[in-house]
Amino acid sequence: xxxxxxxxxxxxxxxxxxxxxxxxxxxxxxxxxxxxxxxxxxxxxxxxxxxxxxxxxxxxxxxxxxxxxxxxxxxxxxxxxxxxxxxxxxxxxxxxxxxxxxxxxxxxxxxxxxxxxxxxxxxxxxxxxxxxxxxxxxxxxxxxxxxxxxxxxxxxxxxxxxxxxxxxxxxxxxxxxxxxxxxxxxxxxxxxxxxxxxxxxxxxxxxxxxxxxxxxxxxxxxx
Amino acid sequence: xxxxxxxxxxxxxxxxxxxxxxxxxxxxxxxxxxxxxxxxxxxxxxxxxxxxxxxxxxxxxxxxxxxxxxxxxxxxxxxxxxxxxxxxxxxxxxxxxxxxxxxxxxxxxxxxxxxxxxxxxxxxxxxxxxxxxxxxxxxxxxxxxxxxxxxxxxxxxxxxxxxxxxxxxxxxxxxxxxxxxxxxxxxxxxxxxxxxxxxxxxxxxxxxxxxxxxxxxxxxxxx
Numbered sequence: 001x002x003x004x005x006x007x008x009x010x011x012x013x014x015x016x017x018x019x020x021x022x023x024x025x026x027x028x029x030x031x032x033x034x035x036x037x038x039x040x041x042x043x044x045x046x047x048x049x050x051x052x053x054x055x056x057x058x059x060x061x062x063x064x065x066x067x068x069x070x071x072x073x074x075x076x077x078x079x080x081x082x083x084x085x086x087x088x089x090x091x092x093x094x095x096x097x098x099x100x101x102x103x104x105x106x107x108x109x110x111x112x113x114x115x116x117x118x119x120x121x122x123x124x125x126x127x128x129x130x131x132x133x134x135x136x137x138x139x140x141x142x143x144x145x146x147x148x149x150x151x152x153x154x155x156x157x158x159x160x161x162x163x164x165x166x167x168x169x170x171x172x173x174x175x176x177x178x179x180x181x182x183x184x185x186x187x188x189x190x191x192x193x194x195x196x197x198x199x200x201x202x203x204x205x206x207x208x209x210x211x212x213x214x215x216x217x218x219x220x221x222x223x
Numbered sequence: 224x225x226x227x228x229x230x231x232x233x234x235x236x237x238x239x240x241x242x243x244x245x246x247x248x249x250x251x252x253x254x255x256x257x258x259x260x261x262x263x264x265x266x267x268x269x270x271x272x273x274x275x276x277x278x279x280x281x282x283x284x285x286x287x288x289x290x291x292x293x294x295x296x297x298x299x300x301x302x303x304x305x306x307x308x309x310x311x312x313x314x315x316x317x318x319x320x321x322x323x324x325x326x327x328x329x330x331x332x333x334x335x336x337x338x339x340x341x342x343x344x345x346x347x348x349x350x351x352x353x354x355x356x357x358x359x360x361x362x363x364x365x366x367x368x369x370x371x372x373x374x375x376x377x378x379x380x381x382x383x384x385x386x387x388x389x390x391x392x393x394x395x396x397x398x399x400x401x402x403x404x405x406x407x408x409x410x411x412x413x414x415x416x417x418x419x420x421x422x423x424x425x426x427x428x429x430x431x432x433x434x435x436x437x438x439x440x441x442x443x444x445x446x
Contacts, residue, residue, distance in 0.1 A: 049318050074298035074301075075296065075298035075320060078328050079327070082327050094272075095271070096272060101275070101302040105298060
């Protein structure tokens with residue numbers, strides 16, 4: 001994937017809390033086979049050694065076919081990268097390391113995504129140098145069981161308002177998003193849809209990713 | 224503190240789960256006033272932004288008077304260090320990032336401590352280049368409520384056996400250690416005693432640290 005301009009259209013958040021560590025790598029591989037364009041590995045409760053092993057195994061599967069990001073743990077990204085793993089960057093939340101500090105650690109070549117849904121968060125971001133952050137994860141669109149601490153659901157209308165406000169950033173819609181949402185997401189200005197359960201809990205993750213990919217292509221064509 | 228050869232004799236593990244974040248920095252300052260020689264900031268359940276703020280505030284208090292280490296989060300160490308904070312290294316456990324990967328990230332100037340208490344862990348460490356790790360945290364000497372996942376208590380006899388086996392590494396005794404333990408620790412070959420509650424839960428942390436410092440000096444003189 002070209003550095004710093006990832007294809008965010010079908011964005012899998014592969015969450016170790018939602019699927020087991022062993023099957024996580026299989027799900028990632030299947031999702032990328034099906035057409036997922038970006039994969040974020042999230043393991044908030046995993047020891048760092050386990051998360052590193054997951055990220056490196058996922059990188060082996062993904063290599064060159066999708067953008068691969070690590071949630072929160074910049075050190076895990078750096079360790080994987082230093083050992084040659086094909087990992088492209090990090091995704092951080094508002095209570096993770098501040099994005100300007102992250103940019104300093106990862107350098108100019110890495111992708112940084114940031115969760116944001118409040119105008120004040122956008123204002124804070126705009127006080128930082130341009131290029132600090134490459135995209136925003138915006139939500140939760142709907143309530144979701146896979147992330148307990150998500151902000152109040154904002155719906156497509158709220159998403160659209162924020163995406164217009166944050167016009168200089170590609171905005172990925174996250175939070176309870178899944179099949180049937182691509183058209184609404186695209187109309188609301190989304191650069192993609194980020195899903196956990198829609199792929200991770202699907203019987204056939206590759207087919208689920210392919211369906212989302214096709215749905216997104218239709219939404220693009222209609223736009 | 225001289226890089227890579229820290230004074231480990233009175234080693235405070237300042238654990239955000241044991242004391243509140245606001246008072247943690249006060250306890251660190253008081254402990255160093257009293258004579259703590261090394262301070263490790265531990266915040267396993269803290270968001271990275273909060274841990275970074277704690278580490279930077281502690282560094283402001285400690286500057287030049289004790290060795291300051293960050294538990295687990297190598298990225299927090301790197302971020303603090305990149306911004307000029309006087310933080311000296313990291314302490315990692317067996318399920319954190321592997322120490323050879325950590326050494327690669329922090330460079331030659333930083334201190335790395337590792338929790339170890341099993342011969343197999345020592346053997347694995349000896350397969351790495353010399354200088355990968357600067358000291359070992361060995362325990363638990365006794366059961367302790369401040370770390371739920373500690374290994375089976377090994378007592379002073381177990382500590383002594385391991386310290387002899389690991390003779391090339393300074394070994395700090397940890398796990399239920401406190402006042403009255405310096406002589407036994409020193410006899411068992413310890414380079415210092417690591418405490419949480421003995422300082423954090425003391426009414427006067429400075430006095431508690433000073434008493435441990437004095438006790439350690441007596442044990443050294445008697446050795």
